[in-house]
Amino acid sequence: SKKFTSENRAKKFGDCPICWDELGKxxxxxxxxxxxxxxxxxxxxxxxxxxxxxxxxxLLGKSSYHPLYLNL
Amino acid sequence: SKKFTSENRAKKFGDCPICWDELGKxxxxxxxxxxxxxxxxxxxxxxxxxxxxxxxxxLLGKSSYHPLYLNL
Ligand SMILES: [Zn+2]
Ligand SMILES: [Zn+2]
Ligand SMILES: [Zn+2]
Ligand SMILES: [Zn+2]
Structure with missing residues (x-):
């Protein structure tokens, strides 16, 4: 079965396009x-x-984004 | 290093609370x-x-939800 190392995980879910931290960190x-x-x-x-x-x-105003509750 | 099997992955990211398919499927x-x-x-x-x-x-109207583009 395929294994996901933490390195694979970072690749799979990607990084924040602004700070490049792993998304979900x-x-x-x-x-x-x-x-x-x-x-x-x-x-x-x-x-x-x-x-x-x-x-x-x-994207104007507070309604243009919202917190996202995922357990990444 | 910690490994993620596909089973762990399903647990980690959770299921759609409506149909119970794995989120991202x-x-x-x-x-x-x-x-x-x-x-x-x-x-x-x-x-x-x-x-x-x-x-x-x-949640009223089309602006109450939107497609979410994550590579889960
Ligand atoms: Zn960031
Ligand atoms: Zn956009
Ligand atoms: Zn569903
Ligand atoms: Zn809600």
């Missing part, structure tokens, strides 16, 4: 366009530019 | 309250009751 958020980041990272990013760092969709 | 959605389901499951569920199956928050 820090509290998560999803944008309403469905892209995931550390919540601290997306909050800081949206103070600088009101777009999704992944897909560039315009 | 089917296309995913997140509610705006941050809870994850198969997108088909949450869409069907919201036609029956306009609440999050996990936290019971009232």
């Amino acid at each position: 820090n509290p998560l958020a999803s944008t309403k366009c469905g892209h995931a980041f550390c919540i601290e990272c997306i909050e800081k990013s949206l103070t600088v530019e009101k777009k999704c760092p992944t897909c560039r969709r315009v | 089917n296309p995913l959605a997140s509610t705006k309250c941050g809870h994850a389901f198969c997108i088909e499951c949450i869409e069907k569920s919201l036609t029956v009751e306009k609440k999050c199956p996990t936290c019971r928050r009232v």
Whole structure:
């Protein structure tokens, strides 16, 4: 059976595109366009530019992202 | 180093609370309250009751959930 080492896991689930920490290491958020980041990272990013760092969709206001409760 | 078998993986990331398939086996959605389901499951569920199956928050309209793009 296939085994997942912690290195494979990091590859599989990916990193936060802002800080490059493994997704799930820090509290998560999803944008309403469905892209995931550390919540601290997306909050800081949206103070600088009101777009999704992944897909560039315009993201205005508090309803444009939310905490995401996954056990990654 | 710790290994993750596919069984451990299923336990770790959990199942869709509606159909009990492993989360990520089917296309995913997140509610705006941050809870994850198969997108088909949450869409069907919201036609029956306009609440999050996990936290019971009232969920009205298309903006209450969105596709979630994670490589689970
Ligand atoms: Zn981050
Ligand atoms: Zn996006
Ligand atoms: Zn499901
Ligand atoms: Zn919920």
